[in-house]
Structure formats: C-alpha cells, structure tokens
Amino acid sequence: MPVILGPNRYGKAETRVVRVVRDGGVHHIKDINVSSALSGDMADVHLTGSNEAVLPTDTQKNTAFAFARKHGIGQIEDFALLLARHYVGSQPTIGHARVEIEEYGWRRIPVSGGPSEPRHSFVRDGQEVRTCVVHHDEDGRTTVVSGLKDLVVLNSTGSEFHGYIEDEYTTLKPTTDRILATAVSAQWRHSGESHDFGASYDFGTSYDEVRRCLLEAFAGTHSLSLQQTLYAMGRRVLDTREEVCEIRFAMPNKHHFLVDLAPFGLDNDNEVYYAADRPYGLIEGAVLRDDAPDAAFAWE
Structure with a gap:
C-alpha cells in the first residue's frame, strides 16, 4: 500500500x-x-x-x-x-x-502627586x-477570527435547570434557582474579504462591542440551561454587530453546589455554596448567519 x-x-x-x-x-x-x-x-x-x-x-x-x-x-x-x-x-x-x-x-x-508624576x-x-x-x-484569501478566553461571569440567581432525562444513574435534583457561572471562551469570524481588512477596519471597537454584547446577554437572560444562555449571547452579537458572521463558544459550567448545613442546626436558603472545579459540564456551540460564507480553515 x-x-x-x-x-x-x-x-x-x-x-x-x-x-x-x-x-x-x-x-x-x-x-x-x-x-x-x-x-x-x-x-x-x-x-x-x-x-x-x-x-x-x-x-x-x-x-x-x-x-x-x-x-x-x-x-x-x-x-x-x-x-x-x-x-x-x-x-x-x-x-x-x-x-x-x-x-x-x-x-x-494610579499615582498621587499630579500629572508630572511618572506613570x-x-x-x-x-x-x-x-x-x-x-x-x-x-x-x-484572508480570514480574521477575533476572540477572548477566561472571561469569568456569574449570575447568583435567574438560572434554572429541570426537565432533563432521568435514568437509573441520575442523582442531580431539579432546581428553579441556582448559581450560573462560566469562563467564556468565544471566537467570532469577521465577514469582510481580504481587501476589507485595511487600516480603516476598526478591530478595537468591534472587540469592545462584541464583549459588551456577550456580557449584556449573559446578565439579561433568565436561563433554563447554559445552552440557552450560549445561544442568547451569540444571537445578541449577530443581531448587533454586522461585521460578525459567526461566533463559537466553549463554556464550562462552573458548578456551585448548595451546602447542607442541617447537621449544624442551620438552614441554607440559597446562601452558602461549595464551588467545585472538577469535573464540570462543558457546553460548546456555534451561532452563525444562515448566509455566512464558508471558511472552514478559519477555525483550524
């Protein structure tokens, strides 16, 4: 052969x-x-x-x-x-x-002493x-994919998780009020062609605005799952920023488990949690315009 x-x-x-x-x-x-x-x-x-x-x-x-x-x-x-x-x-x-x-x-x-102080x-x-x-x-041919990673965000309420498949190995209890936390890794593809990426293309403003969209959507979404939040964040970017044609996410679920304080004679009304670092759920997905140009090598 x-x-x-x-x-x-x-x-x-x-x-x-x-x-x-x-x-x-x-x-x-x-x-x-x-x-x-x-x-x-x-x-x-x-x-x-x-x-x-x-x-x-x-x-x-x-x-x-x-x-x-x-x-x-x-x-x-x-x-x-x-x-x-x-x-x-x-x-x-x-x-x-x-x-x-x-x-x-x-x-x-910052330093005190006025503008003449070294900075x-x-x-x-x-x-x-x-x-x-x-x-x-x-x-x-040119493609530009901007992004960020390790953007740690947390909602202390406004997140639920229930209605999932339950089998003989399921121990997770449904909840209508939980902490939702993640470290966002996101990459977004610019829709311009090679000649568009010149000195006048403002990558700085684009980055700042995409980041703002991500944070606003995370904070403003009442979440039934991290997958739903992921889609809401991606859609907010595409609805707001016309220069972006596709965005991809990797979002670990940074689990916070309610601590049982009953053995100490204390209640715990969603106040004290244990933050677990592993294992963790990992949610990945892409949100894109239906007419987004194909550029498979952009993600390689």
Whole structure:
C-alpha cells in the first residue's frame, strides 16, 4: 500500500513580545504571545531533508520582534495580518500563513502627586485574555477570527435547570434557582474579504462591542440551561454587530453546589455554596448567519 505525505505546516509557537511605548513620563504596554504556522511547497523537507523551501522558525520569531519595533503593535488583528501577509508575500515557497496572537492586559496603577508624576507602574488587568487567529494565502484569501478566553461571569440567581432525562444513574435534583457561572471562551469570524481588512477596519471597537454584547446577554437572560444562555449571547452579537458572521463558544459550567448545613442546626436558603472545579459540564456551540460564507480553515 503506497504511503504519501499529508497536510503539514510548521512554525514558531508562543513568542512573547512586550512593547513599551514611552511618552515622556507616561508609558504604554502591549504584551502579546505570537504563534505562526506556515505551509506550502514543503514536500522536499519531509521526503529528502532539503531545507531550501524552509523559512526557519527562529526567523519567524525574529520577525515578530522586528515588526513590533518597526510597525508598533496596535490592534492584535492588524499585527497578525501584517505578519501573515509578509510571510506569504515575501517567500515564494510559502502559500499559506496562520498567525495566532494572545494579548494580556495591563492597567496603569494610579499615582498621587499630579500629572508630572511618572506613570510607568502597571497591574495585570484580570485573567481575561484577548485572542485572534489570522489566515492568509497566496490567492489573497484572508480570514480574521477575533476572540477572548477566561472571561469569568456569574449570575447568583435567574438560572434554572429541570426537565432533563432521568435514568437509573441520575442523582442531580431539579432546581428553579441556582448559581450560573462560566469562563467564556468565544471566537467570532469577521465577514469582510481580504481587501476589507485595511487600516480603516476598526478591530478595537468591534472587540469592545462584541464583549459588551456577550456580557449584556449573559446578565439579561433568565436561563433554563447554559445552552440557552450560549445561544442568547451569540444571537445578541449577530443581531448587533454586522461585521460578525459567526461566533463559537466553549463554556464550562462552573458548578456551585448548595451546602447542607442541617447537621449544624442551620438552614441554607440559597446562601452558602461549595464551588467545585472538577469535573464540570462543558457546553460548546456555534451561532452563525444562515448566509455566512464558508471558511472552514478559519477555525483550524
């Protein structure tokens, strides 16, 4: 039976780039994690060991650092587009570039003493991480998927769970009042074409507005299941943001169990809970426009 080389790609994973912009005594920080993966005419490197078509992964690392200095780092989607277009446009053997970036937020620590005081101290801005994945190929096709992960949210009431299948192994009791908590991971695909993702495309505003929609829908949905909440969040984004054509979620159910305080002679009217970290339910799903253009590789 013949053996052939299948799909393949290679790249540099998790290059941590920190760019400090000094505006007098006021400093600004961009802290990102860049991963690039390239594919194209790479058969010989696998079959014969010839590296003639290979742009070293170390070069990809250096390119991320050099571009941070030459071009600065604005919105992470724009920086990813810059890198992806560079790799495909500068190397004839590279037909497709995938660039993934995570951004870690920093918030300036306020100082007293007036505007002349140096402002160069920061604290990490929570555990939420902004993300993006950009694909660009030699035919000019481009997809941009923005996202976030570890956005931890909780409703202390307004959530029910009942009417589910019960069999001989079911011990979970139905409830009409429970805590609903999750750590949202969401990725949304922009509906523009390659030429639309230029300097005028405002990824920053888009991100802020999608995040606002997610939080408002989570808070405003009386939930009968986390699946229902997931759909409500996705629909709010698509009803509000025309630049988004599809959004995908992974939402673990961060279970909170009511503690039985009867052995201590105490009641517990939905006040004291045990927060369990595992095992947990994991709810995943996508919400998309029925006319959303197909771009399967956008999620790879």
